[in-house]
Amino acid sequence: MPGVSEGAVPFVEAIAHLRDRLALSDSDWQALLRGAAGRADEIVDAQAEAMGRDLLATAAEIFEAGGTPADFRKQYDGIAQRYGWVSAGDPGWHSNLIWRMETGNARAAGRWEQAQQLQRARPTVRYFFRYVTAGDHRVRDTHREWHGIVLPIDHWFWLTHFPPNGFNCRCHVMTVSERDLVRYGWTVTHDSDRRLAIPPDEGFSGNVGIAWGRLRG
Structure with a gap:
């Protein structure tokens, strides 16, 4: 995987x-x-x-x-x-x-940075994040809605919905390529998908990876 x-x-x-x-x-x-x-x-x-x-x-x-x-x-x-x-x-x-x-x-910031490094190292390859929940009964309804969303790593959605998206949130993202999408039968989520408009938990509409990048200059 x-x-x-x-x-x-x-x-x-x-x-x-x-x-x-x-x-x-x-x-x-x-x-x-x-x-x-x-x-x-x-x-x-x-x-x-x-x-x-x-x-x-x-x-x-x-x-x-x-x-x-x-x-x-x-x-x-x-x-x-x-x-x-x-x-x-x-x-x-x-x-x-x-x-x-x-x-x-820390994991989220690290995962964000890894994806940016990968994209810089392979500029001809298009990379995506796939949203993944813990997959059990404790997953919040709104977070469950986001499971399986696939969007380019530079998509606006990740500016506000890069997990964790709430206290004790166990969601994360996978970094995948176009080849992975074909291999696993995943499709890129359309911008009009209603799930993209669901807000994260209050106080979590941000991206720790971007904040960390600003800290590092």
Whole structure:
């Protein structure tokens, strides 16, 4: 099967995204995201930016080492206690949310950059993104609608709908060529397809890959 599966990462570009992310304050990163059409970041109190940065640094270290959400959870409690922060809900849920948001954004930014590099290396080949959901009962109805959408990697749809498209979103894209489309019987989605007009979850109408590109200059 073409493309990069969710389990095939961390990869170099995703790790680089997290490292670059650590060089910015949360407010500066949010400004970059708004410039890329706006995307919500991890849920962290604005007054606890130091705690947020410690969580990000820990997530980056564990992600680079090939760790798991369980590894992050072990570190999460110690960081929260150090800052005297108590979750209003289930700490495990909040820990998993932060892990999924940070690593999901890293994977998305890395996948975007990989596709751009591929297109630059092979300018005569046309590449597309194919939207893929987790395919189970937990997939949101709107996200399920997008499953199977195939559009050029420079299509306007990806400016606002490049996953993740919501908190705890498990969607991703596959990078495919015209040859892949023929091989698997996939067709390019028409611009008039009603699914393209379905908005992403509130606060997620952006593209972390583009924001990361702006950060890197």
